[in-house]
Amino acid sequence: MLQDHLPQVPGIRLASVAAGMKNWQRDDLLLIEINEGASVSATFTQNAFCAAPVVVAKEHIGSGDIRALLVNAGNANAATGARGISDARACCAAVATALNIRAEQVLPFSTGVIGEHLPLQKILEAVPVAADQLEGAGWDKAARAIMTTDTRPKIAFRTVDIAGEQIRIQGIAKGAGMIKPNMATMLAYVATDARIPQPLLDQLIGEAVGESFNRISIDGDTSTNDACVLIASGTTGPLLSDANSADYQRLKAAVVEVHIELAQAIVRDGEGASKFVTVQVRGANSSEEALKVAFAIGESPLVKTALYASDPNWGRLVMAVGKAGVEGLDTSRVNIYLDQVQVVASGGLAAGYREEDGQQVFSKPEFTITVDLGRGDFSEHIWTCDFSHEYVTINAEYRT
Amino acid sequence: MLQDHLPQVPGIRLASVAAGMKNWQRDDLLLIEINEGASVSATFTQNAFCAAPVVVAKEHIGSGDIRALLVNAGNANAATGARGISDARACCAAVATALNIRAEQVLPFSTGVIGEHLPLQKILEAVPVAADQLEGAGWDKAARAIMTTDTRPKIAFRTVDIAGEQIRIQGIAKGAGMIKPNMATMLAYVATDARIPQPLLDQLIGEAVGESFNRISIDGDTSTNDACVLIASGTTGPLLSDANSADYQRLKAAVVEVHIELAQAIVRDGEGASKFVTVQVRGANSSEEALKVAFAIGESPLVKTALYASDPNWGRLVMAVGKAGVEGLDTSRVNIYLDQVQVVASGGLAAGYREEDGQQVFSKPEFTITVDLGRGDFSEHIWTCDFSHEYVTINAEYRT
Incomplete structure (x- = not known):
């Protein structure tokens, strides 16, 4: 049995069980229970074909007072029509019964194959089992239970001392980068025991996601199921309701760090990725402009194959900036x-440039490409990876 | 010696010579002479890093009365600064001297490696040689002289009878799909002997490019040197100045056909491409919306790897429509x-769908993916190809 030594977050209990979502021997259903009075914020995919659980989760989060999350791996419950919605609601109802809460207090999440119906009965049977096993420990198991094509679990943890108390921020994520809708989806769950009122938490998740998951690209494709949830259980420390207070700012910095670490872990685990590259654009007229150029570079197949080849092909960088x-x-x-x-x-071409110098940088597993547009004071960065034979192999394989 | 059996276009003379632009044994410099009184229209890349010859060609086309085109393969003269511009002007001046015209009457084009200066002396020496060899025949040699990574020349020809006279439309193109800025660029030259006044020809090239080269995608990258030129020598048939006349409409249809055939040839010759796929989007609220969805599908690496694998992965199609x-x-x-x-x-998922039926379609070398958005009356289509191991290999190779 896997030992779980990750720190706990007061107010949060977890359980991972093997529901048999696919023909595999592993945990594939995660239940997270959240204490009463916690604040919960979430962001979801922009894909118009958003999955049934996303539709239901968006509904429920609007009603406030979220008390549980249920995540299954192996089946995305996406493009499943009215039955998909009804299945997602049935999952929430099962959790509500097991935890003696209302179905509207449950957020459902799914990741896996698109277009197949959930093995609902298996989930309904597994939920009470999971509810009986809830405990404060279990973040590592949880990170593994939500994996699909991920080659490793993605976990980040920080603490920050506020008013003499240690606040914890624990996060897990899954996703090999929005790049395989077949067994896809980026999911991230971050919990802190800090006391943060709902409006400020909503603001915080937006800022944290803007600094992290919105700055990564594997291939520019967007899953139908992407979601990120930020929970503030509120069990520890003072109420942090002033966005300008030094305490909140320090907490925010730590929360953002956890998000960034998770986002970077997704890029590092990008399907077939062998390089981790930061694309920095400065001298832009706006943040939007800087990001546009950074993504033009970070998503260009030509740049990405050059990264894979360790070829400092600056003509492709110039091409990407220009387009x-x-x-x-x-x-x-x-x-x-x-x-x-x-x-x-x-x-x-810079006068002093020597091909071997560029070659040396491109041969490193991690490096930074910096573009100065020379027209303004705005600067932004994203993280990307290379485009390899393995990417083609992984994504060209028949669905099995 | 290569035999050239392609039809000639009255008013147009060509010569292809081996200028030694690279260390290869082949023609790599094409000179096209256009008769006095012809109309010439051109469209150019939207890439901000447009190459020196593009800058100069844009200037010259504005002055009207174009009499010659000079195209070199092997060097793009892009990202070459002030010297690049001066080199391009020197090329035009050499042509002007050889043909006894003004430099402003010459359009220069380059395709090949970015960031290296033109071997100007070689071009200056080759231009008079080419000028001495100008002849009406030579379209096939011309199509080969402008090739870079192309595996085959791209040629299209149509005739149309107008007022009892046979009008010819001859086109050549090069490009393995805007996908290799290292040795890149889509170039297309189409000539007809029809009499079309400049304003109508400008309109015609816009429409023809809109129906052809603007509807193809290999990887979404855009070269620094792309250009398309349409020449109407005006030696044959009546003056076609009425856009609504039946004669003009028939000529236009043939011109568009030539452009489409050339554009499709570029997709078919896309680097590493093994499939030719039409993406048709109908039921859209606008043409723009239909094209946006078509390109979201046609440029998705996930869709393109599924095409390569002959895997009818409809979840990825749904994902691409949604994003x-x-x-x-x-x-x-x-x-x-x-x-x-x-x-x-x-x-x-459609109730009657059987995986083997989808499989059979995806196994074909050419097929159509049709998306009906069910919200309007607009319909558009694009052409794309798959994303293969060979693409990665070709584009990951060191520049040599």
């Missing part, structure tokens, strides 16, 4: 750096 | 067909 659609870009002001090595100066 | 950003999309009205096989009905 980003920056209005009135003066290319003669553009500089590009590979870590500290300047490769492009004033829009052309 | 296209169609405002207020009612997914329950979405239907999807693989050729004639309905796979998605009302947003979910």
Whole structure:
């Protein structure tokens, strides 16, 4: 039996069980119970074909007072029509019965194959079993129970001292990067025992996701099931209701760090990925503009195959900057750096650039590509990975 | 010596010579001479890092009265700064001297490696040689002289009878699909002997490119050098100045056909491509919306790897439709067909769908994916190809 040494978050209890969602021997159903009085915020996929559990979770989170999350791996319950919605509601009802709460207080999540109906009976049978096993420990098991194509669990933890008390922030995530809707989905659950009122928590999750999951790209595809949940159980420390207070700011920094660590873990575990690359764009006229250029680079198949080949092909970087659609870009002001090595100066090959210097950077498993647009004061960054033969192999395999 | 049996276009003379742009034994410089009084229209890449020849060609086309085109393969003269511009002007000047015209009457084009300076001296020496060899024949040699990573020349020809006279439309193109800025670029040159005044020709090239080159995608990347030129030498037939006349409409249909055939040839020759797929989107609220959905499918790496695998992974099609950003999309009205096989009905798996039927379609070298959004009367289509191991291999290779 797996030992679980991860810290607990007061107010949160977990249980992972093997519901048999697929023909595998592993935990695949996670139940998270949240104490009364906690604040819970969530963000969901922008994909119009959002899955049935996303539809139901969006409904329920609106009613407030969330007390439980149920996550299954192996089946996305997406593109499953009215029956999918009814299945998701039945899952919530089962949790409500087991925990003696209302169905509207449960958020359902699914990840796995699209277009197949949930093995509902198996979930309904497994929920009471899980409810009996709830305990404060179990974050590591939980991180494993929600995995699909992930090659490793994704966990991040921070503590921060506020008013003499130690606040914990524990997060888990899954996803090999929104890149395999077949067995896909990025899911992230972060819990803290801090006391944060709902409106501020809603703001916090938006900021944290903006700094983390919205800055990663494996291939630009977007799952039907993506979701991120932030829970503040409120059992520890003072009420943090002032967004400008030093205490809140320190908590926020730690929460953002947990989100970033999880987001980076998803990129590092990107299907077939062998490189972790930060794309930094500065000198932009706006954050939006900087991100647009960063994603044009980070999502370009040509740049990504060059990363895979460890080929410092700066012509492709220039191409990607040029195609980003920056209005009135003066290319003669553009500089590009590979870590500290300047490769492009004033829009052309830098005079002192030596191919072997660029080669050395591109051969590293982690490095930074910095683009200076030379037109403003805004700076943004994203994280991306390379595009490998293994990506094609993984994604070209028949569904099995 | 290569025999050239392609039809000639009165008013147009060509010459292809081996200028030694790279260390290869082949023609790599194409000179096209256009008769006095012809109309010439052109469209260029939207990439902000447009190459020096594109900058110069845009300038010159504005002055009207174009009399010659010069195209070199092997070097893109892109990201080459002020010297690149001056090199491109020097090329035009050499052509002007050889043909006794003004430099502003020459359009320069380059395709090949980004960021290296043109071997200008070689071009200056080769231009007079080419000028001495100009002849009406030579379209096949021309199509080969402009190739880079192309595996075969791309040529299309049509005739149309107007007022008892046979009008010719001859086109050549190069490009393995905007996908290799290293040795990249889509270039297309189409010439007809019809008499079309400049304003109508400008309109015609916009319509023809909209129906052809703007509807293809290999990987969504955009070259720094893309260009398409349409020449109407005006030596044959009546003046076609009325866009609504039946004669013009028939000529237009043939011109569009030539453009489409060239665009499709580029997709078929896409690097590593083994499938040619038409993505048709109907029931959209606008053409723009239909094209947005079509490109979301046609450019999705997940869809493209499924095409490569001959895997009718309809979950990925649904994912791509959902991520296209169609405002207020009612997914329950979405239907999807693989050729004639309905796979998605009302947003979910079609009741009668059998995996082997979808499999059979996806195993074909050419087929159509049709998405009906069920919300309007607009319909559009694009052409795309699959994403293969060979694509990664080709684009991950070191620049050599």
